[in-house]
Amino acid sequence: MECSGFCPPRSDAFPVGLRVLVVDDDPTWLKILEKMLKKCSYEVTTCGLAREALDLLRERKDGFDIVISDVNMPDMDGFKLLERVGIELDLPVIMMSVDGETSRVMKGVQHGACDYLLKPIRMKELKNIWQHVFRKRIHEVKETDSDCLEEIQIMSGSLSEFANDYYSFSMGDICSAKKRRKDAENKHDDREYSDISSIKKPRVVWTVDLHQKFVKAVNQIGFDKVGPKKILDLMGVPWLTRENVASHLQKYRLYLSRLQKGGELEDTSFAGVMGADVHPGDTADNIFLQSPTKVQHNDVRNANCGTSGKKRPVQNNDEKVHDGGKKEFDLVPVTEQMKPLRRDVLDSKKRSNQCLSSGNSFQLLSSDVPPTDPFASQYLWTAEYPQIQCKQESKSHLHLENKFNLSPKIQQNTRVNTTPASSYFSFRPANKKPDDLADLEVQGIREAPQGASKVDLFTIQSKSHLTSSQQYGQIPSPAWSIMNGSSAADHILLDDQLAQRNIVVSSGSDFSSKDTESLNHVLQGVHQPINVGIQEGQSFECIDPELLAAVTPLYVSLKFDYEYSFDSMEYPVLDQSLFIV
């Protein structure tokens, strides 16, 4: 296979220099297509094997604009390649075949093909392939930006504190669960993604820090009006390109939209409910982390659900402070132990929701849980599951960490979502104090950026969002205020074995987390963002281990990419800051 050298984008006018990768096992066609594409002034790379093509694509993530592949490849089904490319690399793919049967074409489209060409292919057909690249780009930039920025700057300052314990993970390590097609192929085979983990060289490493900047920028602009250029400008990261941001944004959006889809628990239930009072019986079965396995305490640290002004909801260290009502919450990094979350999550979803009792804390949000209260706080969920003392549940709840044997990469994802409009996720603490929560939801969360706006609060604006799918048992009202004294929530995305995830736990408002840093522990290993609802004044109680277990697998199965293949929301929350692509 000839694979020509890396071709950086040319400076000529688009589409000149479009970088095309042609994959076909027929050498004759490969030669012809190469010549045709060259005549179109494109930069062509040819590959005779699907696997080689994938390797090449992964190696040079930014090296290609579009892929053209034959459907019948000897080493891998063309549709599968198509899927992979679409998911992992977010590149437009055109399929080719001598077979033009409707069913085949349909299959191609279903698998995400931008186009399906019949052989023999004419040069004029290839001339226009740039439209697919163009289309993709404009979709990415769809939102027009709008206005202000403000807080972003403020926040950037404070958020920078969250740098400790950041672990950056590379895109390559993140399995992108991006799935374009609608077909309910929720059966994401987690193993499938394991291949992706072999990706070694990401395009851009979206560190927690970077992602936070991104999220802040997005929040500032207003989610609906956001656009890559605006974000890029706000982020102020010189080496970052608009394209990087655009693709990151796309993934982020997908992630969010998945969350919003809510509905079935399915795999999403990322409601990281950690919790203080996990009520198994609660209908709000929102457990983000639902895994069949029990969560173990081991590394679960206590997080401070700082309702009562306790600090840091999440601690990455072994602080275990249990106050009446205040618990520290440490998320245990999720490690490889996290298994196919998704399935587990599903199962766990069925479990009772572990709602946190009103006094507490985290509640795992799962899609099952009907939103009870507005999420006032977001919980940070570090990879190390906090030791949540379940009031009602057994301590087993705290065995989160088992589930998440996160590698010590913890990423903190803190974002402050102060705009009600930005309805990313709102963790809704299923607390019984609606007023508190209500307050938190919109306003409380606004408070987040108070002093420490280090944390992003994601509030799900509409109940229809996550809330519908996730319910937080009781979410203590601003329990966590990651930000000092404010209801900031940290998102911690738990990363899975790929260690790409951050567990984001948003903490409730009241987290007077002076130690915001601790809040922002994002465990890389944690796969799932766990939304823990903390009720005001209460700390996490305990997390139902089952919940955690559920979440863990969910996390694991989550590809870091925002695009999760599950339809259901996976991360009810999160991910805003720790979205590392």
Next chain:
Amino acid sequence: MDRNQMNRQLANMRKALFDQGYLDEQFVQLEELQDDANPNFVEEVVTLFYRDSARLIQTMDQTLERNPLDFAKLDNNMHQFTGSCSSIGAKKVKHECSQFREYCRQRNGEGCRRTFQQMKKEYAILKKKLEVYFQYVRQVALLK
């Protein structure tokens, strides 16, 4: 024969290939791709085709000798082969390929074998014709 005559001769040869149904529009596409950067592009592609497809034919030959016939495999192979044939515009050969696949679908082993032999014949005829043609092309090029 002077150059004009040779050119005319070449043109006639070419026309005949099309008129007699040996080649189709795809061949013209190949010719259009030929340029200064690749002055012998068409010939190169045809050579590549014959080299690569020989392998496929061999596989199919072997598969046809088995008993019972593996129609799925045969169909699959022929599908591949058809794709290849379409690359140079081998019209008659392609026609036989479609026939073959039809027999595969009908699980008509005898039909398959018969058609396969027919296909090989057309395949060989075209090969010969194109060899002569390209030889002539080169000669004419030398004259220029």
